[in-house]
Amino acid sequence: MALPREETIKVFSLSNPENLSDIFKRAGFKNVDIRSVRHLQRISSIKELLLHQKEMASGMMGKGLVSINDEIRSRLILKIKEAFEPYEGKRGIEIPGESLLVHGTK
Numbered sequence: 001m002a003l004p005r006e007e008t009i010k011v012f013s014l015s016n017p018e019n020l021s022d023i024f025k026r027a028g029f030k031n032v033d034i035r036s037v038r039h040l041q042r043i044s045s046i047k048e049l050l051l052h053q054k055e056m057a058s059g060m061m062g063k064g065l066v067s068i069n070d071e072i073r074s075r076l077i078l079k080i081k082e083a084f085e086p087y088e089g090k091r092g093i094e095i096p097g098e099s100l101l102v103h104g105t106k
Contacts, residue, residue, distance in 0.1 A: 029104030037099045044092040046081050
């Protein structure tokens, strides 16, 4: 099995609460508190999601969409649409997520 690409690893480098706490402590913060905050990311449509990713060419999906031929891109878009169908409703797409809120004192 191939290891994830370096830019993929960087995207999630702050997702581990212990690592995040250590980073803040090394930066001189005390009483570091990390809380998980759940949220929904709302997108009006799959089309909007794909356009946003294409415009954000620095993102992983944006880079991929730009670098492939039209036939493969069409198949990929179809697969992406299928993957997001469970999250699609009357208000568009609602993707559950989680953010880490960090508080500390200097």
